[in-house]
Amino acid sequence: xxxxxxxxxxxxxxxxxxxxxxxxxxxxxxxxxxxxxxxxxxxxxxxxxxxxxxxxxxxxxxxxxxxxxxxxxxxxxxxxxxxxxxxxxxxxxxxxxxxxxxxxxxxxxxxxxxxxxxxxxxxxxxxxxxxxxxxxxxxxxxxxxxxxxxxxxxxxxxxxxxxxxxxxxxxxxxxxxxxxxxxxxxxxxxxxxxxxxxxxxxxxxxxxxxxxxxxxxxxxxxxxxxxxxxxxxxxxxxxxxxxxxxxxxxxxxxxxxxxxxxxxxxxxxxxxxxxxxxxxxxxxxxxxxxxxxxxxxxxxxxxxxxxxxxxxxxxxxxxxxxxxxxxxxxxxxxxxxxxxxxxxxxxxxxxxxxxxxxxxxxxxxxxxxxxxxxxxxxxxxxxxxxxxxx
Ligand SMILES: *[C@@H]1O[C@H](CO)[C@@H](O)[C@H](O)[C@H]1NC(C)=O
Ligand SMILES: *[C@@H]1O[C@H](CO)[C@@H](O)[C@H](O)[C@H]1NC(C)=O
Ligand SMILES: *[C@@H]1O[C@H](CO)[C@@H](O)[C@H](O)[C@H]1NC(C)=O
Ligand SMILES: *[C@@H]1O[C@H](CO)[C@@H](O)[C@H](O)[C@H]1NC(C)=O
Ligand SMILES: *[C@@H]1O[C@H](CO)[C@@H](O)[C@H](O)[C@H]1NC(C)=O
Ligand SMILES: *[C@@H]1O[C@H](CO)[C@@H](O)[C@H](O)[C@H]1NC(C)=O
Numbered sequence: 001x002x003x004x005x006x007x008x009x010x011x012x013x014x015x016x017x018x019x020x021x022x023x024x025x026x027x028x029x030x031x032x033x034x035x036x037x038x039x040x041x042x043x044x045x046x047x048x049x050x051x052x053x054x055x056x057x058x059x060x061x062x063x064x065x066x067x068x069x070x071x072x073x074x075x076x077x078x079x080x081x082x083x084x085x086x087x088x089x090x091x092x093x094x095x096x097x098x099x100x101x102x103x104x105x106x107x108x109x110x111x112x113x114x115x116x117x118x119x120x121x122x123x124x125x126x127x128x129x130x131x132x133x134x135x136x137x138x139x140x141x142x143x144x145x146x147x148x149x150x151x152x153x154x155x156x157x158x159x160x161x162x163x164x165x166x167x168x169x170x171x172x173x174x175x176x177x178x179x180x181x182x183x184x185x186x187x188x189x190x191x192x193x194x195x196x197x198x199x200x201x202x203x204x205x206x207x208x209x210x211x212x213x214x215x216x217x218x219x220x221x222x223x224x225x226x227x228x229x230x231x232x233x234x235x236x237x238x239x240x241x242x243x244x245x246x247x248x249x250x251x252x253x254x255x256x257x258x259x260x261x262x263x264x265x266x267x268x269x270x271x272x273x274x275x276x277x278x279x280x281x282x283x284x285x286x287x288x289x290x291x292x293x294x295x296x297x298x299x300x301x302x303x304x305x306x307x308x309x310x311x312x313x314x315x316x317x318x319x320x321x322x323x324x325x326x327x328x329x330x331x332x333x334x335x336x337x338x339x340x341x342x343x344x345x346x347x348x349x350x351x352x353x354x355x356x357x358x359x360x361x362x363x364x365x366x367x368x369x370x371x372x373x374x375x376x377x378x379x380x381x382x383x384x385x386x387x388x389x390x
Pocket of ligand 5: 022311312
């Protein structure tokens, strides 16, 4: 099968040379505090999906045939399914932020499982920014940004010199950052960049699935990478309960991403859950139930977030059959399965001990933007003068 080709072996020596497991400063290797809970189901990888197609695509390839029920799962998706060895499991959150946060909080608090060493692969489909990907693109995120958490005026009633009707909570117009005291804390999350780098090495040479409809649709764009075949890339995910479309909202939220990540993030994919999932993970990490440094976010592109050039309206583009849905669903497994298999294969030599995250200092957003799980310089600075103060 396509998944089991050369990149795995090709990549392994490079991988061993990357960041050393877990031995870094205590502030950046919280996994050392975690005490495994004996006698529980302790998966090496938990896939996090959001709705039926994203779940079903994994069941047969990974043989996830053992169902477990725990309190607090989505009524639509009442089972965690695992393979017989309990090495790989899948949970399905239900869609959008409330479902994602509620489900992941329930999962991490479950006494049936021991997640202290588990890797989490958020694997879902998304909208795509044509300047950073195309239909079928598989993107690993470093930042997750919640763009819906803002003030909004309908654009028909906004001040005449504004370019968007959205502006940050606690600020007075678009383009301004709020004071730290006004942050809700979930505006921006940063993941383990060393783990992200490994995921890229394992998967970047894979050939992604495509469809003839998608291949035809992307030709409507006259620029790359929108009009090129899909590949694996690294770029960031937005979270918004509102399923938005069109150039103006996409650009406005792209601008907001630049703002809250201080220019480090790249708005690339848009989905409805990841911030919420990550907030639950931050809290569970704080309670020593999971290791936040073991989270990977993979989003595959099912549709463009805006219309192609020409006179297609935003609405017509939104409604168009773009042909990206099926390859996006398939690419979750095309990319995700080799990664899961890699983690299991190198469990003893690399992954059991963990991959140390980037330093918490030097302006990192690692964890949430309140510094809940950062310690040392980053948090101290936040308290002193506010990480996000302009
Ligand atoms: C597990 O649950 C799914 C529904 O999510 C069901 O279709 C399947 O038959 C169940 N498998 C077993 C072995 O009970
Ligand atoms: C998602 O992340 C964004 C930015 O990172 C944040 O503003 C938003 O509050 C988060 N959403 C949730 C529900 O945590
Ligand atoms: C819009 O105009 C007002 C009044 O002149 C000014 O104070 C404000 O800074 C302008 N805002 C933007 C986003 O240009
Ligand atoms: C995004 O920012 C650019 C550069 O400041 C600006 O020209 C553009 O109008 C903004 N777009 C929106 C929709 O706010
Ligand atoms: C613009 O739209 C009209 C009618 O919807 C269509 O006939 C025309 O070919 C379009 N022009 C371009 C440049 O796409
Ligand atoms: C990807 O496409 C190939 C060829 O169409 C198909 O055989 C394969 O099952 C697809 N992969 C997945 C994960 O669906």
